[in-house]
Amino acid sequence: MSAYANIRFLRGRLKLICVRATFLFVDLFSLNFLILLATTFTLFYVVRGLNKLAKKVIIPQWSVLLVASLAFYGLSNWVYLVYLGASSLVSYLAALLTQHRLFQKESFSQGEVVEYDLHPTFIESHTERRFYENFVTGVAVLVNVAALAILKYYNFFAGSVNSLFHLSLTTYNFIIPLGISFYTFSLIAYNVDCCKRDTIAEKNLLKFLLFVSYFPKILQGPISSYDTLKQDGLFGEHGFTETEYLKPLFRISIGLIKKIAIANVLNLYVNASYANLENQFGGSLLLTSLLYTIQLYCDFSGFADITIGISGLFGIRLEENFDTPYLSSSIQDFWRRWHITLGTWLKKYIYIPLGGNRVPIWRWVINTLIVWLVSGLWHGANWTFIVWGLYHGVLLVLCGLPRVIKKAGGGTHFGKRTQTSTSDSFDCRYIPVC
Numbered sequence: 001m002s003a004y005a006n007i008r009f010l011r012g013r014l015k016l017i018c019v020r021a022t023f024l025f026v027d028l029f030s031l032n033f034l035i036l037l038a039t040t041f042t043l044f045y046v047v048r049g050l051n052k053l054a055k056k057v058i059i060p061q062w063s064v065l066l067v068a069s070l071a072f073y074g075l076s077n078w079v080y081l082v083y084l085g086a087s088s089l090v091s092y093l094a095a096l097l098t099q100h101r102l103f104q105k106e107s108f109s110q111g112e113v114v115e116y117d118l119h120p121t122f123i124e125s126h127t128e129r130r131f132y133e134n135f136v137t138g139v140a141v142l143v144n145v146a147a148l149a150i151l152k153y154y155n156f157f158a159g160s161v162n163s164l165f166h167l168s169l170t171t172y173n174f175i176i177p178l179g180i181s182f183y184t185f186s187l188i189a190y191n192v193d194c195c196k197r198d199t200i201a202e203k204n205l206l207k208f209l210l211f212v213s214y215f216p217k218i219l220q221g222p223i224s225s226y227d228t229l230k231q232d233g234l235f236g237e238h239g240f241t242e243t244e245y246l247k248p249l250f251r252i253s254i255g256l257i258k259k260i261a262i263a264n265v266l267n268l269y270v271n272a273s274y275a276n277l278e279n280q281f282g283g284s285l286l287l288t289s290l291l292y293t294i295q296l297y298c299d300f301s302g303f304a305d306i307t308i309g310i311s312g313l314f315g316i317r318l319e320e321n322f323d324t325p326y327l328s329s330s331i332q333d334f335w336r337r338w339h340i341t342l343g344t345w346l347k348k349y350i351y352i353p354l355g356g357n358r359v360p361i362w363r364w365v366i367n368t369l370i371v372w373l374v375s376g377l378w379h380g381a382n383w384t385f386i387v388w389g390l391y392h393g394v395l396l397v398l399c400g401l402p403r404v405i406k407k408a409g410g411g412t413h414f415g416k417r418t419q420t421s422t423s424d425s426f427d428c429r430y431i432p433v434c
Contacts, residue, residue: 033072037310040068044314045240052239062210062235065314069215073178080177083151087144088212091187094140095194095201098133102197137195141188148184151176156381179219181378183212185345190226192349199227207235216307220300222319222341229316238315248312255305263298266291297326300339331399335392342378346371361404368400369393 044064051057074081151174158169190211193199202208211226212218214234224232273280273288280288301322311318325337335343354367369390376389 032075036068036072040064041313044238048237048239051237057237060235061237062207065214065234066206066210069210069213069218072215073213073218076178077175079175083147083177083180084183084213085209087147087184087187088209089205090143091140091191091212092202092205092208094136094191096203097136098191098194099197099201133195137191140191144184144187148180150174151180153377153381160383182221182223183218185223185342185378186212186225189223189345189349193225193227199225202226210234216311217318220303220307221339222304222321223345224319224341228319232317232319233315236315243313243315245313248309250309251305251312252309255302255307255309258298258302258305263295263302266295266298270295293326297322331392331395335396342375346375350374357404361401364404365397365401368397372396 044061047059047061047064050059051061070081073084155171155174158171161167162169190199194201202211211229211234214229217224270288270292273284277285304321308318308320319341321340321342323337323340325334328334328337351367351371354370355363356367357364359367372389372393373386374389375392376385376387379385379388
């Protein structure tokens, strides 16, 4: 295969992410979606008005968002709802089982009921209890990871094995739910946080379904924790006159400009240039590559702006996912600004459990490469994504190694963890993010 063919093939694979964003954008701004959004917006605040007139919550506002989210997701393909419901139910039940008897209710003489947490020291003294909690959480995580692996990655690995070893493993035409990578990571985080007792398990199944299926974020993120969405108003009551609409509408406008006026226009030039690589040389190739990076950024960040703006119309604040990454001062800084919530998830649930930077240097290198291997696979089931992930992992290792060695005092170990140290207290400069 010629060098030009290799470049075209690699770009075609990498562009799958951009095409996915474009496909989702078309879904979000089809006529059907605009009708759904307008209807949801109207009912959301009508319900608030009815509750105020009744001076009590007759219909919670979040129930309107739940119906809209399930309709938005299920109308694409009803099978998506089956996968989503099954995964959500597993995580929901596992969290309740994990925290069984951790929280109890005490009745006072006046009849008031107060929910409180049992003393952590008392609970921690029971080894069997911790084993039980870890086992239940492990089963839930394994089920969700297995579903993601089978649906998204089985055919890729089966095809790779067939090519390498000349076998004939059967492949299947799975129906892969949209956003499965996003909501699977959210479910894993929820179960782990409940096991660590950082999050109180949600007993209301419908509220939990809304957390998983909330329509502005399910397709492209952000990957928000349960507590974060709860604190940002997902289950709260929001009045029509209390919500500020100018900022959300401005954010949506910025996203539309990025997506339509910049990304889509650049896409025309980039596609034409890459389709004619044989006649592209020097400065032309460099210009095309630079414009392609701008196109990718405007595709992703534009979509993020639109979803954050839509959520803001309901008085709910979503996390930022991009922070001007092309103004970064280093490769480490770049990956702290690009897809922020994914990087946070990988750091908290993979990098730190592996030991983070409180391990010998050789282990730190391995931990970093594992994180970036997972990042590559998460983005797509193809060898190009694996190579992409490992490439950035190696790049970050090379960039961070001098400072890591200096911190270790020229030795091979970062130093011992003290009993008072926590995962949030150590230096984060060496933590890889993506």
